[in-house]
Amino acid sequence: MYTIYGHSYHKYSVVEIVDRLLITTGRLCRSLRKEPENVPARFSHCVAWAFAAASNFKIDVGDSLHHKYWVQKKESRRFSASQWQKVLSKRFKGSNIKAGGLYFCTTRLFEETAETLEIVSALGEIDLDDSNSEAVYLSYRGEIADLFGWLFAISDMLDIDLEATVSEYYKNGCRHQDCKGIPCTCPLEHYIDRKRVRADTMVIP
Numbered sequence: 001m002y003t004i005y006g007h008s009y010h011k012y013s014v015v016e017i018v019d020r021l022l023i024t025t026g027r028l029c030r031s032l033r034k035e036p037e038n039v040p041a042r043f044s045h046c047v048a049w050a051f052a053a054a055s056n057f058k059i060d061v062g063d064s065l066h067h068k069y070w071v072q073k074k075e076s077r078r079f080s081a082s083q084w085q086k087v088l089s090k091r092f093k094g095s096n097i098k099a100g101g102l103y104f105c106t107t108r109l110f111e112e113t114a115e116t117l118e119i120v121s122a123l124g125e126i127d128l129d130d131s132n133s134e135a136v137y138l139s140y141r142g143e144i145a146d147l148f149g150w151l152f153a154i155s156d157m158l159d160i161d162l163e164a165t166v167s168e169y170y171k172n173g174c175r176h177q178d179c180k181g182i183p184c185t186c187p188l189e190h191y192i193d194r195k196r197v198r199a200d201t202m203v204i205p
Contacts, residue, residue: 014056018117021049021147025110028154032106039158044169046109047151047162053116054144057137061148068145081163085152092149093156102157109150116143 012020028042054061065084069091079087096105119140155162169175174184 012052012056014053014120015117017049017052017056018113018120021046021053022110022113022117024049025106025113029106029110032102040160040165040169043151043154043158043160043162044166047166048170050144050147050151053147057140057144059137059141059144061144064141064145065148068142068149081152081166082161084148085155085162088149088152089156092153096153096156102154105150105153105157109147109154112143112146112150116140116147119143 024042024045028039028046031038031042051061054064062079062084065079069088100107152162155165173180173182174186176184176186179186
């Protein structure tokens with residue numbers, strides 16, 4: 001993901017990114033109910049924006065998962081997405097199924113995204129070089145781990161591999177029909193209408 005869009009994530013504020021994640025999560029929920037053929041794409045969109053939310057705050061996703069779920073292996077910081085999915089599946093899949101399965105997991109993802117948006121909207125722009133922002137950073141790192149935790153849970157419920165699904169979707173680079181570059185070379189106006197966050201004006205994905 002970073003190879004394609006890494007330089008572009010910082011064109012947005014973290015509020016805009018999490019807002020976009022909320023939109024794409026809603027679209028994923030709709031696809032699960034009405035458009036099953038679009039689920040891989042919608043799911044990949046959610047992963048892309050969750051990754052953007054981490055990247056904007058300079059958060060390593062693997063590190064956030066390590067601290068959140070306390071896997072007793074130092075190398076867990078360098079786990080692949082597929083390895084993390086297996087670890088979390090072993091720990092949580094049974095309880096997630098009992099709690100409601102796919103519906104429960106997508107609802108929790110939506111709730112976590114809305115909660116994250118509420119937090120970042122209240123905080124505004126954070127200076128990561130300010131020592132007073134360390135507590136905020138650690139709290140946000142925990143939110144990132146929660147987002148990816150529920151994305152892995154949804155992968156489990158759909159019986160798909162998150163890493164393989166997203167890699168396949170973005171294998172040819174940027175998804176914008178006028179770009180398709182690695183890295184993305186879309187002009188700024190392709191990314192976002194800052195006067196109004198609209199799904200049809202934002203490229204990632």
